Amino acid sequence: MKVTVERIDDYRWRIPKTGPMRVEGLVFAGDAMMEDIRSDQALEQVANVACLPGIVGRSIGMPDIHWGYGFAIGGVAAFDPDEGGVVSPGGVGYDINCGVRLLRSSVHVDDVRSRLGRLMDGLYDRVPAGVGKGYESFVLSAKDIRRVLNEGAAWVVGQGYGTDGDLARIEAGGVLDGADPDAVSERAVERGRDQLGTVGSGNHFIEVGWVDEVYDDAAAARLGLEEGTVTTFIHSGSRGLGYQVCDDSLDTMLKAASSYGIDLPDRQLACAPLDSPEAAEYMAAMAAAANFAFANRQMMGHRVREVFAETFQRPWGELGMGLVYDVAHNIAKWETHEVEDRERRVCVHRKGATRAFPPGHDEVPAAYRDLGQPVFIPGDMGRYSYVLLGTEGAYRETFGSTCHGAGRRMSRRQAKKSARGRNLRTEFEDRGIQIRASSFGTVAEEIPEAYKDVASVVDVVDRAGIGRKVVRLRPLGVLKG
Amino acid sequence: MGRPDSPGGGRDPLGHVTGWPQGVTTLDHTADVGIRVRAPALDALFHRAARGMIAVMRGEPDEARQTDAGETAGEPAGEVRRVAVEAGDLETLLVAWLRELLFLVQVRDFEYRSARFQRLEPEGLEAEVRGTPPAAPETELKGVTYHGLAVERDDDGWTATVIFDV
Numbered sequence: 001m002k003v004t005v006e007r008i009d010d011y012r013w014r015i016p017k018t019g020p021m022r023v024e025g026l027v028f029a030g031d032a033m034m035e036d037i038r039s040d041q042a043l044e045q046v047a048n049v050a051c052l053p054g055i056v057g058r059s060i061g062m063p064d065i066h067w068g069y070g071f072a073i074g075g076v077a078a079f080d081p082d083e084g085g086v087v088s089p090g091g092v093g094y095d096i097n098c099g100v101r102l103l104r105s106s107v108h109v110d111d112v113r114s115r116l117g118r119l120m121d122g123l124y125d126r127v128p129a130g131v132g133k134g135y136e137s138f139v140l141s142a143k144d145i146r147r148v149l150n151e152g153a154a155w156v157v158g159q160g161y162g163t164d165g166d167l168a169r170i171e172a173g174g175v176l177d178g179a180d181p182d183a184v185s186e187r188a189v190e191r192g193r194d195q196l197g198t199v200g201s202g203n204h205f206i207e208v209g210w211v212d213e214v215y216d217d218a219a220a221a222r223l224g225l226e227e228g229t230v231t232t233f234i235h236s237g238s239r240g241l242g243y244q245v246c247d248d249s250l251d252t253m254l255k256a257a258s259s260y261g262i263d264l265p266d267r268q269l270a271c272a273p274l275d276s277p278e279a280a281e282y283m284a285a286m287a288a289a290a291n292f293a294f295a296n297r298q299m300m301g302h303r304v305r306e307v308f309a310e311t312f313q314r315p316w317g318e319l320g321m322g323l324v325y326d327v328a329h330n331i332a333k334w335e336t337h338e339v340e341d342r343e344r345r346v347c348v349h350r351k352g353a354t355r356a357f358p359p360g361h362d363e364v365p366a367a368y369r370d371l372g373q374p375v376f377i378p379g380d381m382g383r384y385s386y387v388l389l390g391t392e393g394a395y396r397e398t399f400g401s402t403c404h405g406a407g408r409r410m411s412r413r414q415a416k417k418s419a420r421g422r423n424l425r426t427e428f429e430d431r432g433i434q435i436r437a438s439s440f441g442t443v444a445e446e447i448p449e450a451y452k453d454v455a456s457v458v459d460v461v462d463r464a465g466i467g468r469k470v471v472r473l474r475p476l477g478v479l480k481g
Numbered sequence: 482m483g484r485p486d487s488p489g490g491g492r493d494p495l496g497h498v499t500g501w502p503q504g505v506t507t508l509d510h511t512a513d514v515g516i517r518v519r520a521p522a523l524d525a526l527f528h529r530a531a532r533g534m535i536a537v538m539r540g541e542p543d544e545a546r547q548t549d550a551g552e553t554a555g556e557p558a559g560e561v562r563r564v565a566v567e568a569g570d571l572e573t574l575l576v577a578w579l580r581e582l583l584f585l586v587q588v589r590d591f592e593y594r595s596a597r598f599q600r601l602e603p604e605g606l607e608a609e610v611r612g613t614p615p616a617a618p619e620t621e622l623k624g625v626t627y628h629g630l631a632v633e634r635d636d637d638g639w640t641a642t643v644i645f646d647v
Contacts, residue, residue, distance in 0.1 A: 040511065066511055069628035069646065073512065094623040094646045131538075131621040132587055190588050201621040202647055240587065243623040243646075247580060250627065254573070267627045411509040412620075412647065441540050441619045481621070 001265065003043045005034070011464040015043060015059075020265065021050040026397070027061035028464050030456065036409070037065055045072040048265040052077070053273070054085025056339045056346060060398050062353050063460040064407035064452070068093070070268030073352035076401045078337065080346050081274035086262065087282060088271035089249045091349030092332050096245060096286055097293035098204075098237030099171070099328035100354075100376040101301055102387065104224040105231065105308070106320030109210035112230050112476065113432075115311050116208070120434045120477040122307035123206055127300055129481040130438030131201040132240070134194030145189055148196065149181040152291035153298035153326075156196075161302035162323075168365050170326040171355060174294040176333070180284035184241070185248050188285075192241025192292060197299030199236050201442055201481035205381065206304065207233040212384070213472040219371055223324055225387060225471045232308075232321075233385065233473075234300050235378055237330065238293035245289040249282045274347055283332070283347075290331060297326055324387075325365070325374040329354045329404035337399050348399045356390030356402040356467050364390070375467055379406050379454030381446055381480070382431065385473045386458045393465030402467035406454035412445040419444035428478075437480040446480065501541050502532035508629075508642065514620070515629060515644035519637075523571075524598045526632070526639040527606070530575060531582050531593045537645060538586070540619030559594055559611040567605040571632040574603060575641055579625040586615050620647060 001020070005013045005027065013034060015025030025046040029037055037043060042065045049071055050059035056078055065074030070090030079085030112119065128134060140148065147155045153167055153174025167174050199206060214220045214227050225231065238245070253270035256278040262271060272278035301323060305316035312319055332349045339346065357364050357373040364373045372389035379385045394400050410418070424443050428435050437443045461467040504525075508515030516533040520526035564581050568574035585591040592615035600607040623646040631642045 068512070069626040069644065131618045187584060187588070191584075244584075247624045251573070251577075254627075267630070270627075408511045411511050412514060413507060413509055439540075439619050445620075 001044060001047055003047045005043060011460050015047050015050070017050070020263070021047055023050050023055050024058050025050055025061065026058040027065065028460055028466065029063045030460050033063055033456065033460065036452070040067040042067050042072040042074070045070070046075060048269060049075060049077050049091070051265050052079070052086055052088065052269060052271060053262060054079045054081065054083040056080045056083065056085070056344065057399065060401070062403040063457045064352070064403045064405055066407045068351065070266055071349065071351045074403060074407065075351050076349065076353045076398055078346040078348045078399045079274060080339070080344055085274050085347060086271035087274055087279045087332055087347055088269055088349065089246050089253055089282060090268045090270065091351050092246070092286060093330035093351045094243045094246045095237035095330055096242035097290035097328045098330040099293065099297065099326065100378060101234040101297045101326040102324040102376050103232040103301060103304060103321050104324050105229055107230040107312070108228050109230055109476070112208070116434050116477055119208065119307060119311045120436045120479065122311055123304065123479045124436040126303045126307055127197065127199060127206060127479065129199040129479055131481060133438065133481065134198055138197065139194040140196055145193055146181040148295045149184060149288035149291055150179055151175055152294040156295045156298040156302070162298050166298065166301070166323045169323045170294060171328055174298065174326070176287035176290045178284055179287035179291050181288055183281050183285035184245055184288045188241045188244035188248065191244045192239055195239040195241070196292070196296055197303060198239060198296070199300065199479065199481050200239055201439070203446060204236045204481055205233070206300065206479040207378070207381070207475050208477040209233065209385065209473040209475045211471050212474045215469040215471065219389060219470045222368065222371055223374060223387065223470065224320070224322055225324065230476070231473055232304050233376065233378055234297050234304065236296060236300065238289040239296060241292050242289040245285045249285065252278055253282065286332060290328065293328070294326070325376070327354055327374070327376060335399070348401070350401055352404045353401045354404045355400055356388070356394040357400045358390050358392045358395045361395070375402055377403060377405060377454060377458055380448040380451035381475060381478045382428065382433065382448030383453070384455065386454065387470045387473065388458065388461070388467040389470055391465055391468055394467060398466050402461050403457050406451040406457060408450055409452045410450040415447055415450035416441070416444045418449065419447055433475050434477040435480065436477070439481070443480055501536055502529050504529045505533035505536070507537070508644065510644060513644050513647045515642065518641040519639070521638040523639055524601055526641055527575065527578055527598070527601065528596055530579060530641055530643065531596070534579050534582065534622070534645065535586070535593055538618040538620050538622055539616055559613045560591060562591060562610050562612065563607070564610050565605070565607045568603065571603045572630050574606060575632055575643060576625050576627060576630060578606060579643065583622060583625060585612070590614050592616065622647060
């Protein structure tokens with residue numbers, strides 16, 4: 001399908017409804033960004049999603065949008081079951097509930113520099129990172145896996161890894177309703193049972209950083225992100241368990257789409273009507289995998305606290321290592337939104353997009369309700385990341401969603417070529433950043449120049465009113481798989 | 482079928498076949514990794530696609546060093562497993578084949594080396610697969626996608642395109 005875009009304003013572009021599209025497309029981007037976006041197939045993918053049954057509102061693309069399979073990464077779409085709306089695993093992604101957690105602290109950046117090496121060594125020792133890396137000594141029993149899939153982060157807290165206070169600061173309280181462990185295959189369980197509390201590989205990481213710029217003093221103070229304080233990001237998801245759940249679903253969904261007479265512009269948009277047994281099965285498995293991911297990040301969060309405590313020889317509570325928030329950016333959720341002047345219960349797909357609920361929404365933790373929901377936008381490992389808050393604008397225009405990161409600009413092969421012959425570890429150390437990695441091959445694929453500048457992505461989002469900047473964080477130490 | 486070892490490829494001390502498999506090139510994709518596979522026959526296509534996937538996982542650096550190591554189904558040593566998958570057409574069959582092998586390497590510590598096919602048709606395949614304990618992988622493949630998937634025949638043989646989620 002040939003796709004045209006029309007400018008709406010400085011940061012918004014419309015893909016007009018043509019041919020089989022049921023709704024318009026809406027893409028957030030600046031001018032230069034749009035040039036980039038046009039050069040891969042992301043716009044066609046936004047238009048393809050607009051063809052799916054029961055889509056309501058608009059098919060949305062964030063400024064970090066890039067080509068994915070079926071749905072672009074950086075896409076949002078909502079479906080109404082009363083209009084034959086569908087659920088599509090491609091609109092969630094392989095890494096179900098890949099997301100980001102941010103821990104704060106009262107440690108000042110100047111006090112961490114002299115201990116940074118030790119801190120990073122501690123993280124490298126205590127948190128398995130790397131392709132397929134799991135724990136040798138922490139393998140979940142079949143009974144425990146079921147509990148994790150049902151209870152999410154709460155199970156981990158119940159085992160002594162964290163506090164009840166943490167749960168209040170996780171999206172959905174760290175557990176999605178409707179999870180069914182029986183909907184998760186044996187293979188998925190096998191892939192995940194030694195991986196609870198592990199980072200994984202690729203673009204996953206644990207990053208120690210600090211608050212280097214504050215855009216809203218009051219909001220920053222409320223989030224516990226005062227200038228100069230040390231923070232820790234954890235970026236990971238449901239590991240092999242989630243990947244297998246996605247894999248398991250794709251065949252079923254392909255057959256379902258055919259049997260329900262759904263015309264797919266792209267096979268990877270395989271889907272089933274929300275009121276079908278296939279959809280119910282996927283949603284139950286997806287929720288279980290999402291719960292595994294919440295549990296995964298909770299576990300790692302606790303390990304991070306332990307390592308800080310050991311490094312500073314003080315309890316982590318005294319170091320002020322509270323959880324700021326934990327949010328998903330690959331997920332499908334049942335939510336109520338106003339569409340065409342009517343409140344509707346819709347299934348919102350966010351693939352490489354983050355929920356960004358506004359002030360006053362009852363799903364925002366009580367501690368932040370008047371501020372809005374915290375949102376984390378990690379950049380590449382060399383530059384900076386941002387903390388935002390959700391807005392009314394996002395709630396009105398994007399089903400309460402915003403971007404999730406920077407988006408790649410170089411393929412892995414190009415990045416590795418560019419890194420050839422360079423001593424990456426020394427390069428980063430010269431910039432004051434310590435790297436620990438199980439594979440420097442992966443670090444080569446993840447070098448800063450492989451990514452777009454997240455500042456420009458966040459800028460668009462902020463100016464378009466679908467997220468507002470609170471602080472900027474800079475990296476001090478990065479653990480990669 | 483092919484010599485077990487050729488210049489530019491070979492075996493590492495653990496006996497893993499090294500070097501980029503013949504007939505396989507990577508597709509430059511911004512976020513993920515794809516391969517294009519060429520082969521004279523369907524069984525060679527499926528074999529080379531499997532070897533290509535393993536090479537991607539292991540971060541094999543140099544496509545120019547193509548080897549036909551492992552082309553011969555009669556490879557000595559290694560464990561033997563039976564693989565059987567069903568599908569609706571050759572393309573979904575290729576994905577099902579690679580997904581099965583991905584599971585075997587990631588979870589069962591069995592890295593594909595070669596296959597002898599008893600059945601290979603659009604509706605399904607059955608094969609005796611030889612493999613070894615895996616070399617340490619560099620790239621984590623989350624899955625084998627349908628994106629850009631193609632299996633096509635022309636006068637010179639077969640071509641397949643498949644993209645992996647990384």
